Amino acid sequence: MRLRHIEVFHAIMLTGSVSGAARMLSVTQPAVSRTLQHAELQLGFALFLRDGGRLQPTPEAQALFPHVERLFAQLGDVQRLSASLKAGHGQGMLRVLTVPGLGLDVFPRAVQLFRQRHPQVLVQHQTLHSPQVIAALVLQEADLGYVFSLAANPALVAERLAQQPVVCVAPKGMLAPAVVRAGAVALAQLAQLPVIGIDRSDPLGRALDAALREQQTGLSEVVSVQTYHVALALAQQGVGVALVEGCTAVAADRSRVDVLALAPALNTEVHALRARARAPSLAMRAFTRCMQQALQQTLGGAGQ
Helix, strand or coil: CCHHHHHHHHHHHHHCCHHHHHHHHCCCHHHHHHHHHHHHHHHCCCCEEEECCEEEECHHHHHHHHHHHHHHHHHHHHHHHHHHHHCCCCCCEEEEEECHHHHCCHHHHHHHHHHHHCCCCEEEEEECCHHHHHHHHHCCCCCEEEECCCCCCCCEEEEEEEEEEEEEEEECCCCCHHHHHHCEECHHHHCCCEEEEECCCCHHHHHHHHHHHHHCCCCEEEEEECCHHHHHHHHHCCCCEEEEEHHHHCCCCCCCEEEEEECCCCEEEEEEEEECCCCCCHHHHHHHHHHHHHHHHHHHCCCC
16 A cells, blocks of 8 residues: 555545545545545455445455554654754743653742743743653653653663652551651551552552562552652542652641651652753753752752
């Protein structure tokens, strides 16, 4: 199948008719019909059966369609990347992505610091989960990304900015007073308590899994979430114990929850990511330094 054949086939599958495909592609109905006939002739089998003005896909067409859908998704990526390159990466604008755990405290601090030095630069921000941050950077839809995991991607350059502890956030009264006074808790001490789990695809979820296997213990999860601030909110509602990183723990309401270190300590790292294909601008380097300073401020006040 040629690319034009695939385009017409995709349009007919989406609209269900030659007329609908013609409108979608901004061509005439005869042009769509001729292209479809040529595609079927080259393939050696029918793609559609005619049924009262509508086209019913054959089993062969249904088998082809998922592959065509993936191809169109890849073509969309190419178009998005081309548009990004044509735009020149946004003169006077910095496109920044962070995971949610960095978006509520660290990022606002960094913007405040950055604005003092570069007031003329517009900062455009989105919070996404790590896989989406990485995908957007590879497509150069953003300039910088800040995540909790080091992405082994040849298209990206990673810089370690900080190390932060994983902490236990427990509803008031859920932990024994002696444990709270000690200021630290072992994972084994949480085994009989309701725990808010972190998705296993998340860097923190994977780190916790590894620590549990090493200590040969398990936790009783009652809810599993992907966003650390959701885990914190659930702990503050008394649902169970949450294990979150230090930047999220800063937002904990100490009148409702106890925040304790883990023993032995478990740490995660914060990394800055950018596309390898382009050199970092002055503004990009400056913003990353501001993020690093903001991390130091946030984590320095976490224990207060």
